[in-house]
Amino acid sequence: MSRASIEVRDLVVRYGVVLAVRGVTFSVGAGEHLTLLGPSGCGKTTTLRAIAGLERPTSGEIRIGGNPVFSSSPSVNVPAERRGLSMVFQSYAIWPHMSVFDNVAYGLRVRKRPEAEVRTRVREALDLVQLGDLEERSASKLSGGQQQRVALARAFVFSPSVLLFDEPLSNLDAKLRAEMRVELKELQRRLDITSVYVTHDLEEALAISDRIVVMRDGVIEQVGTPAEIYDRPRNTFVADFVGSANLIRGRRRTDLERDGLVVIETAGGALVHGTAHERRAGAEALMAVRTVRLRLERARPAAAVNAWPARIRRRVFQGDFTQYHVDWDGRTLIVRSAASEPMAEGDEVFVSADPRHCVLLEE
């Protein structure tokens, strides 16, 4: 299988007066699965479409497999159909006037492959997405999940060097989406192909990516592995967007810092020990701690640091976990706990956190 790397440098896309993407640089290694993650309007889809060649950037450079496909100087703009990429669209874009077979065969027929080869390869692709028995069906008579699979098969059947995904699962219902997420990951690994995936869904991004690029307002906020993004958000935006986090502000207490930990003192006088991850902080600092990383206990924990008394104010049962709103240090902390034995509203408890999970943020 041919795999190609992608390099995007200083990409700027402007629509009239609106700057959709303002100077984005990243690269995707050959065979890597990269995800562009961000809220709607952050420029992730525009970036993907610029790589595809469906959107003409204002400036910057895009290379695929080392060859420039777009560059503002010298001026290069290879049309989308000659970039050797493929794409799965949010709307699937299944052609309703063709059968399932013809939809999938399209890319091969464009490339003038002999009809016998077309047949075997379409069959293989349809088998791979578990639609082997539907090839003669009219594409207009498919369910949403089936259309999704046809769109997938159509995208990879002609062995593109890169596969692009534009929010491919966003039109499916929650259950199907969870299933497809696993299947998609499976497929990606089997095809051994470079892929760029766009989504606003955190779980999707965490599940299928090797690396995640978090974007906001046309710029990159953080790049990292799913674990890095989740456990070590760089700033409040990432901490907030990537799962729910409690933000704690306080004054630096360098006098208490040892073992490489950062210590802040909140307005209420609580001392919070956290990890800096080579980030610099001034006299005032902000830390983030994920709601699932906080523990609630009835007795004071044995840990020397980061254990504080608190009171349960509100309990919200949510099925997989219970969300507690806890009065702490003159404010509310959100704690999500999967513990089977619930605390009651009004209980006096201890809330604690491992300093590794209290992450210093850049401001």
Added chain:
Amino acid sequence: MSIAPLEQIERARPWRPGPRLVSLIVGGAAAVLVLYPIAYLIQASLSVGDPQARPPEAYGLDNFAGLGRYSHIFGNTLLVAGVATVLAVVVGFAMGWILSRTNVPGRAAFEQLMAMPYYVTPLMGALAWALIASPNSGFVNQLWRAVGGDGHLIDINTPWGIAWVMALFEGSVAFVMIGAVMKSMDPAMEEASQVLGAGRLRTMLRITLPLVMPGVLGAAVYVFAEMLGSFSAALVLGLPSRFYVVTTAMYQLVSQYPPRFPTAAAMGVSLFAVMFAMVWIYRRIVSAGSYVTITGKAFRPRVLDVGGLRWPFLGICVAYLTVAVILPVLTITYASFQHLTAAAPSLRNLTLDNYRTALSLDAVRSALWNSLFLGVATASIGVVLMGFLSWLIYRSRLPGAGLIEYVLMFPQAVPRLVFAFGMLWAWLVFPIPIYGTLWLLLIAYLTVFLPLGLRTISGVILQIDRSLEESAQMCGAAWGYRLRTVTMPLLKPGLIAAWLLLFIASVRELGASILLMGPKAKVITPAIVESWFSTSSELTAAMALLQTLAVAAALAIMFAVARRAVQAGGE
């Protein structure tokens, strides 16, 4: 994974014209087609030297200043258009409300039948109503005298008669526009009013009416603009009593001897300016008041149980279709089989002579063939041209696409007769001698029907998601291949509809044809009008019916072919 890698798609390929270049050429050519005659029209209106001289000897505004002498004609035009608009909107509103909001019996069938007046055309309507109600020989007045009445009971050759016939035809246009607004209204808005305690009447007055008002107003302005430029009813019914509106006066000025081109041109430009303003107002109303239609969702309109009123409402629907469709068609048919039109049928008066004459006359036969040929040619070339132009305007994202759209929609604001007048001047000086041939008519039809074709096709294009084309591109298909395998097949239903509309419109075209056809290349509709004024009304009736039958037959063939094509297209 067993799939073997494909070699890279070939990078070096022979030079082919890119979409940008082809688009610019086609879009530019179409724009020239529209603007060239308009430029000549304006030039002619400013010519103050010898009226016959081309190019003009001197320029000035005298022609416009001289229009004061014709103020009564402008008054006539406003009167007829105003009365007809009020009538048409009342008809359209009533029918729209009855058919989309009440439980009148046979709603679905009536809604389909409401398209019929469009197929009858104002010309047919005018001929039929002239037979029914002209002061001397009209059936109604014959009967009136037979029962002892004196003079005539009704006279169709009056402004009221002209407005009546135009309103019958435009009523169905108003119905389509107002009915669409009524249907696109979310019934939850009315339900909310009722839940909050308002009665039916209060809901109707405070919620329903204000919501549909912009749509009704838009329909009124649109219909009024159409009426200002309408020609055939005013010609057939106004000429005998020397009652002129702007279009018929222009026709008279051009066809009299010596012709007075500059005056006619000044009239045309004035009419053009007024209609342009109306179309502009219409667009403003539609875009400002579109809060009803803006969701674009299809709602199941709430049907009101009107109880016993169902039957009077049914009566209104039947009555409208009777006076607009059934009566005219029956009248024309009846007259075409008579020696001398008489209200009372008698066996001795029955004959097939009119058909024999019509079919044996070379002039009629060739006119019919010419029209059918032009219809097929206009529709076929038009669909390809307008399909490409729609794609260019709404999909190509070329700079200047918006401007091209604006220019191409121009003919909508220009009465066809006025447009043809510009073409008359423009193509007379054209180095290739096409004046007086069918080629000129073909060009004229393609130009004046641009808005019709563009609107029909673009409606379908806008429904096709852009990603359907983009995904073909991502599969490696170049633009020509995409157009052929994805865009065109998806557009097929829209293209077929556009073909049919263009065909029908061309075969029945009067305003442009009557000015542009040459003595050796006649077409059928002007021939029918000529026959009406110079031969017998019975022969004319036979010709009109033959035209209708020919259109129907051509449509039947086309439908059969199209159905097979659609089925073969892999349903």
